[in-house]
Amino acid sequence: MVNGVNGDNGLSYGLDVNAGSQARRQKRQRTDSPVHNLEAHQPATHPAQPGRCCFVTVGATAGFRSLLDEVSTAGFFDCLANHGYAFLHIQCGPDLAAVEDRIAGLSDEAKRGISVRCFRYTDDMTAHIVSCRGQDNVRPAGCVIAHGGTGTVGEVLGIGAPLVVVANPTLMDNHQLELAETLEAQNLVVHGHIGSLTTAIHRVAERINQGRLDVLPPYCPPSFPVPAAERVTLFDWMPGGQQHAPARLGIRSWKCHGVWRWWQYDEQQQQQQQQQQQQQQQQQQQQQQQQQQQQQQQQQQQLYPWPSNQWHGLAQLGLCS
Numbered sequence: 001m002v003n004g005v006n007g008d009n010g011l012s013y014g015l016d017v018n019a020g021s022q023a024r025r026q027k028r029q030r031t032d033s034p035v036h037n038l039e040a041h042q043p044a045t046h047p048a049q050p051g052r053c054c055f056v057t058v059g060a061t062a063g064f065r066s067l068l069d070e071v072s073t074a075g076f077f078d079c080l081a082n083h084g085y086a087f088l089h090i091q092c093g094p095d096l097a098a099v100e101d102r103i104a105g106l107s108d109e110a111k112r113g114i115s116v117r118c119f120r121y122t123d124d125m126t127a128h129i130v131s132c133r134g135q136d137n138v139r140p141a142g143c144v145i146a147h148g149g150t151g152t153v154g155e156v157l158g159i160g161a162p163l164v165v166v167a168n169p170t171l172m173d174n175h176q177l178e179l180a181e182t183l184e185a186q187n188l189v190v191h192g193h194i195g196s197l198t199t200a201i202h203r204v205a206e207r208i209n210q211g212r213l214d215v216l217p218p219y220c221p222p223s224f225p226v227p228a229a230e231r232v233t234l235f236d237w238m239p240g241g242q243q244h245a246p247a248r249l250g251i252r253s254w255k256c257h258g259v260w261r262w263w264q265y266d267e268q269q270q271q272q273q274q275q276q277q278q279q280q281q282q283q284q285q286q287q288q289q290q291q292q293q294q295q296q297q298q299q300q301q302q303l304y305p306w307p308s309n310q311w312h313g314l315a316q317l318g319l320c321s
Contacts (some may be wrong), residue, residue: 051086052142053131058093059149060121064168066194068095071145072102074110079198081112083205085142089128090118125155126221133161134214141213143204145192148176157188159219162207164192164200 056071058064070076071090080088092099099118103111122128134141143162146152156163165183167176184191190207192200208214 053087057091136215163189166192
């Protein structure tokens with residue numbers, strides 16, 4: 001069991017890369033089983049640990065190979081070790097075999113004594129995230145490195161673990177980039193970039209020290225249903241216990257998950273765009289009216305080149321009709 005995450009009841013489909021080659025082959029065979037493709041690596045409790053934990057997740061819908069390639073390099077291991085990390089858990093999605101091979105190719109010296117566990121999927125994201133949340137006299141704060149999915153981001157923010165968001169540029173016109181930039185502007189996350197994740201780890205270390213995140217009180221899961229005064233979405237009114245909470249979708253109250261700020265920001269952006277469009281339309285209408293007035297004045301000047309008071313005087317003398 002590493003960082004309170006193990007596989008009880010015959011559901012240990014994760015791979016300990018530091019194990020021997022025979023155990024690695026046996027576990028690799030199990031990862032190819034149909035059961036492993038659905039759920040894997042059941043986390044349990046969280047005992048005291050001597051070092052920090054880094055949890056990397058790419059989500060359940062699409063792979064993120066470039067992120068996985070970077071966190072499986074000797075340079076990344078060296079950075080983690082320099083900042084006191086002892087555990088690296090990687091949720092690999094469809095790229096499990098590739099990550100296993102890359103890490104297995106690293107020497108023990110390159111891995112700097114960090115214990116690594118790789119698995120395809122997990123049915124308890126909360127336990128892995130809590131493993132990265134600091135708690136006084138239990139564990140130091142680590143960090144979660146995640147793609148920019150709103151469900152994952154919201155759950156990590158709700159638990160209070162340090163978060164590095166790396167946008168997956170291959171998904172839906174790179175829509176995750178805007179979320180990452182917005183949350184970083186609000187000082188909620190560190191926006192990580194492929195090719196410089198070690199810089200993100202340095203920034204996380206600064207935030208841990210500044211915010212005293214190593215000595216947080218114990219994590220208390222939010223109540224469900226959400227109290228009436230805090231309800232902001234349809235799911236907050238749903239009856240039932242915590243097992244019915246759509247926590248993995250990130251659609252709970254913003255006090256539970258923090259995504260509401262993003263939704264609110266998006267609505268404000270749309271309202272601002274609508275106001276700008278209305279202002280532009282009004283300006284165009286005013287310009288058209290001014291142009292029409294100028295055209296009318298020009299036509300009048302062509303027909304009546306003299307000022308109106310002179311025309312009035314000539315009319316009185318009977319010199320013009």
